[in-house]
Amino acid sequence: MVDAGLAREYRARLAELLGEPLMVDDPLITTAQAAVLFGVPPLRVAGLIRAGHLPARSRSHRRLLLSDVIQSGLDRWMSVTEAGVVLGVGDTGVRRMITAGLLTAHGKTLPLRRDDVDVLARLRMGWLTLSAAATKLGVDVIEVHQMLRNGALTHTCDVARPVYGYELSRLLAGRSGRLVPAAAAE
Incomplete structure (x- = not known):
């Protein structure tokens, strides 16, 4: 009503x-x-x-x-192009996010809910590229790939930003021998 x-x-x-x-x-x-x-x-x-x-x-x-x-x-509601502007990617990047399950398309012309796009944009702020994760960990990109494959890091399903930033804090704390509570790591 x-x-x-x-x-x-x-x-x-x-x-x-x-x-x-x-x-x-x-x-x-x-x-x-x-x-x-x-x-x-x-x-x-x-x-x-x-x-x-x-x-x-x-x-x-x-x-x-x-x-x-x-x-x-x-x-x-917003279009793929408008979502791309909010997320900082092109139309193809938004379609990849839909395919990966990060966003839900509602219809053939792919109208997206503004709230879903805004939530994903906030989440993506804490996600890192492979090179940014490698720099923070002090390793090369190949080692970050290996960490994603062996489960030491979880893949975000976002091709452009595949690494969760909060997981790096736990890895770094584990290397230094300190225990970091999950809430503090985020």
């Missing part, structure tokens, strides 16, 4: 956008109007319709009920 206050806000914004008062409680709007109303690209609206996340009331003209658009939360 749509929040009444939120519905009033979007109805007022739509009336302002159209330049005339709305005659019905839940008007049909175009995909272009939905895109302007939520400040998202029109292709995202069309992609969410194709993926089945946003019900179109008229197939030929793609008319949408305002309440459906509000409920779908257009601003909670």
Whole structure:
């Protein structure tokens, strides 16, 4: 169910956008109007319709009920390209993350949930490249590969940043003979 206050806000914004008062409680709007109303690209609206996340009331003209658009939360979705900008990788890198199971694609046109991308971006801050891990450990990249293969390090499933940073702290502490609690290592 749509929040009444939120519905009033979007109805007022739509009336302002159209330049005339709305005659019905839940008007049909175009995909272009939905895109302007939520400040998202029109292709995202069309992609969410194709993926089945946003019900179109008229197939030929793609008319949408305002309440459906509000409920779908257009601003909670992003494209592969937008996700790439947030994650600092290209489209191919995002698709690799989807294939690896780090992100979930919701439909053929791959709309991604903004929350999922934001969580992954925060997690990736603590992940390291092979060369960064090798530098921190004082070994070469080949030895880091061996550590990933033999289980001394766990692979993150991210091709660009395959090493968990917190695991390096435990390895370094183990080398120095100190015990580091798991919480302190993170």
